[in-house]
Amino acid sequence: MAGITVDAGGIHIVNAMDEAEWFVPASWFVQVMPLFFIVGGFAGITQWRRMRDQGRSAFEFVRGRLERLARPALLAFAVVGAGLAVAGLAGAPADLLAQVGYRMGQPMWFLGVYLGVSALVPVLVRAHENAPLRTLGGLLALVLAVDVLASAAPAAGFANLAFVWLTVQQIGFCYADGWFRDRAWSAGGAAGALALLLVITAGGLYSANMYTNLNPPTVCLVLLGVAQICLVALAAPRLRRWLERPRPRECADAMGRCSLTVYLWHMPALVLLAAVLLVARAPWPEVFSAGWWLTRLPWIAGIALIVRAVAAVVGGVERRAAGAGAPSAGAAALGVLTAITGVVVVLVAGFTAVSAAVGAALLAASLGLVRPRPDALPARRSFALATRSA
Template structure:
């Protein structure tokens, strides 16, 4: 049996097992947002090697400001929160138990993979160090592994607010998200306006919740049937106007991700540019929903979407490990001069071409890792209380190391 025949058989089997009520467009949007995470990190994250062979993070955005528009496409967390809110609204409405039991189940699904990746790294780090991997490399790797996991904490908080988001959606429809934009705008005015010198730097942290809750609230309103095509058009056009105004008139940084050495960032914590981009993405998603559903009616296109959704947290938690699985050996093979596109400084067009060539390698490594790491997404039925406690302690220890506290 040829590989093509096997793939077709798998796609047909997935098609037969898909319930008729499954919203393929929403699953497709989630898969697209998921794939954007490793693509963005692999493309916009580089390394340099010090004299002792240690790896250090370096960003091509520092040398190529013209790459910033790529972050507008690759930063799709707005879509992720949108479909998260949509799915949560439907799931909450269909629940059979209490709201607390529903939330506990959602948190467990998010927490198991995070606990798994951090516990595994806690065990692997001393082994790698004993094998000769420099401490600088281990700290860089730990930072990269921890870096995407902030999303999980924020997502847990907004998920806990689902009942309140649903009430807001019933009362205000799509406009329930408007006060969240207003809150971010007020904080941005205070930290960037004429009073900036007298405002404490910690004020920016207020934007974390409303900045990311905005798209989630839109998703809840969408799932409750309170946003239609007119709302999609308003979000798309209004978001685009606000986005352009912030860039051209108020001179917000063009990159949606942090740039080393830059005085301002749009992402941590989110600036007003984040909900502006989320509005554009959400409006486009709402308007393209029916067309996307028709495209995904084809079994050959639907099957990859299903697989990606089943491995969602595995992709999020392990994609940086896949890149490191290539970069760490590359730091030994290339020496101080580095391996092109892998451990060389991201300061030339040649680096971009070489990095693009490395990305299929990262993808293959991620697939290989996912075959084993996928089990962390499943319920830990055989795990005893002692094993869970040990995993928790290992994860906590790794977090302390990754955050530079030890």
């Protein structure tokens, strides 16, 4: 949660939870990123199997995923970059813009990682269908190996941006195949995962803060994901009955349609709201003071209203259907790598007018790369057949 302080030294943007000891146990409940990737894995395997059964190719699947993620991001990058450029020309302090750009760029790790793991769904579905336990175990072994290496060379831990989230996505494949239908198994799985997580964090092997375990990712997030999906499986009958009601179903469908828009625009919305309040010379209570807590609901409501307004304008970009046809294997791979590179530019440099322009250009290039040639519009069936289970 962002905290903004205003003092004689200027305006400062901080993570309000960095020094909050009470947030450590709370992080076990509010860290939902593993569950998000599990749901993504479930959706990915379901969509790919449907496309494969229709004789469509893996490269068409990759194109669809890339377009769904890169098109809305391209628009967001362009708008944020233009906004920062205008703010700079209007006289906003350079150090403040650097802070803002850094904070807005941090959440982009998810976009880069999700682009990569989504592109690997067809390959990993094949591995899952041929040897599910061996595939899951192999990925988990890689996660643990990276954790061990990171204890001596911390930078090595960032390899788990791939291995942790690929493992968690694979759990989504398992959920799709009914591994968690047995209630006793799910209850035992949740209890076992949480018990092991408690042991390794209480013993000092890992941080007990699940957000610290996010950067870089560790095996703790795999265990948390197992516990979360087991609990979801236990609650599934009640959740299904609840979602049969019209209003909850409408809300769930609406959230699904605009989830990426919310993700991409929540930080720009926060910055816009803060800018308006700063211009209006609104008071800024000290972080964690009574006044700060009293303003949290209005603050969150204000951000939500801005995001909703943005979604009404740009949400169609996310909902736009992917085009027909499949790119070549090389074009699909290069397109994904180009898109990831565009995101990494912003993640490393933070949002600036220049980095946003470079990132947007690379995202646009990635979309051009996966656009099939006119003579390649028929879906390639050969790869679809090759990725079927043996």
